[in-house]
Amino acid sequence: MFKKTDKPYIIAGPCSVESEQQIDYIATALAKDGNTNLLRGGIWKPRTRPNTFEGVGSVGLAWLVAAGKKAKLPTATEVANAKHVEEALKAGIDVLWIGARTTVNPFSVQEIADAIQGTNIPIMIKNPITPDLDLWVGAIERIQGAGVTDIAAIHRGFSSYEKTKYRNVPNWGIPVGLMQAFPGLPIICDPSHIGGTRELILPISQKAMDMNMTGLMVEVHHEPNKALSDAQQQVTPANFKNILEKIIIRELTPNTGENSILENLRGKIDEIDADLLKNLIKRFEVIDAIGQFKKDNNMTILQVDRWSEILRTRTKFGLNNGLSEKFVEGILKSIHKESVARQTKILNKTKEIE
16 A cells, blocks of 8 residues: 555545544645555544643544545554454545554554454554663564554654754664564655754655655644644644645656666675674774783773874864764774673683683
């Protein structure tokens, strides 16, 4: 179902179905533009804290289905337990998705898997709120175990204590890891939840397309500022159309005549990577020698002044040669972590009893 052709697969609709008139208006507007493949709408909206709008509940299922039929669009909603699955299927919802708060809990995912056993309804699975690839993989495997073959993943970002411009940091490496774990699995980006503001939807969407993701899931509301949930990250149908028109869709492979150029450049990368690894091996050989020296002279592993000097001088060198401070620090800290582990092993190695 979730196929990317010459255009991205588009899922759009309000964060929450608020009324029969609201979802009908939005669905009609989206259908008119002709960009949307699937109409989304939240029915049950578990919020972080109680006494806030938590969705209209089951009554909204009929509104969503009716709006979808009128607009000739299939419909999707989020389910968090077996009761949600039962009611959504009974109402005629076409696609179900599992939210980030549910994906993080294997018990809940298994409950949903048991509830959809034998239905083969298309399922979308959002990443867990924590940056844990194994939880995401496990959720997909549980749904596969229920016999469902039409599955897509949704990248909606990850919670973080760090203050960033994102509501949920994208951690692009995690969906890349999912692509490697499940080759060919459709992965749809949710820029609304990653960004948390409508201004970030376009740049995040472009990044997702540049990462060769299958499509986008965007929250669209006819009056975003009056939305009962997630008002800051929703856009009007007109603004959504404008965003899609600005996105550049790039090719996976170059023109046939230019492929040799790319292969030549990749060959150079392969050679450089080999040299990098050889130099790392040499570096760790020296690290091991230093570890043995520290053991022989009863020295501590961590030398803070030396480590601070390495960070300062190498980062400065990287900055002067076009590398970002964050990138250089990341490499150095990874090397330092491995160095400490190797020296720890050397210092604590005891002679075998003869």
